[in-house]
Amino acid sequence: MKHSIQPLTDALKSAREKKGLSQRAFGRAIGVPQSRLSKIESGAVDLRTSNLVEIARTLDLEVMLVPRQFVPAVNSLVKQTAETNGGYEAQRPLYQLNEEDDDA
């Protein structure tokens, strides 16, 4: 793995935790074993792009290709809103509407 994908997987982990979901609960929601989520979040594996997209979407995140010159702008845009608005994860995601079983 020439290029580390840690920043990306770290973001996935943060997003999951913000939703208050355990790896098992989240894994059940998206059909992925807990063992695998652990490996992904720790950066132990180089997951396929479609898998990244799938997991990200479940967490209300979208994988985008941003021209380098816009990266700082995008970062501050996202961060600012998060701070002044109690986090951009404030709104409940769809898949969580029917969550009686928060975990096993």
Add this chain to the structure above:
Amino acid sequence: MKHSIQPLTDALKSAREKKGLSQRAFGRAIGVPQSRLSKIESGAVDLRTSNLVEIARTLDLEVMLVPRQFVPAVNSLVKQTAETNGGYEAQRPLYQLNEEDDDA
């Protein structure tokens, strides 16, 4: 591949073309065979995340996880600048500074 990654690979293809590089020329620059680039750009393979990041960076693009609510904002930001500025790829990338051999 549950989730298509075509929009992403299409973006890679567009970025490469904007730089006026053939698959062979670009492949040589990043150490990837032309046959593979073809498969990637056509969406025939589900490349690994680190590979996506690597290729994107060579094209001055960064893979980012953007909260869904910000996707439209980011899109318009990038698009607008591209239109009123002759494209955000106007600036020459680093790896192209020493390009005598534009292709094989």
Add this chain to the structure above:
DNA sequence: CCAATTGATAACTTATTGCATATCACAATA
């Protein structure tokens, strides 16, 4: 103290990537 939850880790199997290499059809052009 015991039970439940959480994340990390392991072993095994299967599916797919990714490289190397070669060929092909098509288009542009000398």
Add this chain to the structure above:
DNA sequence: TATTGTGATATGCAATAAGTTATCAATTGG
């Protein structure tokens, strides 16, 4: 017409992702 550049495709092989299942240590709560 012959040549050259382009992207699409094929085969074989090694590396690794991804699912299945199970266990473990460290919390945390009854």
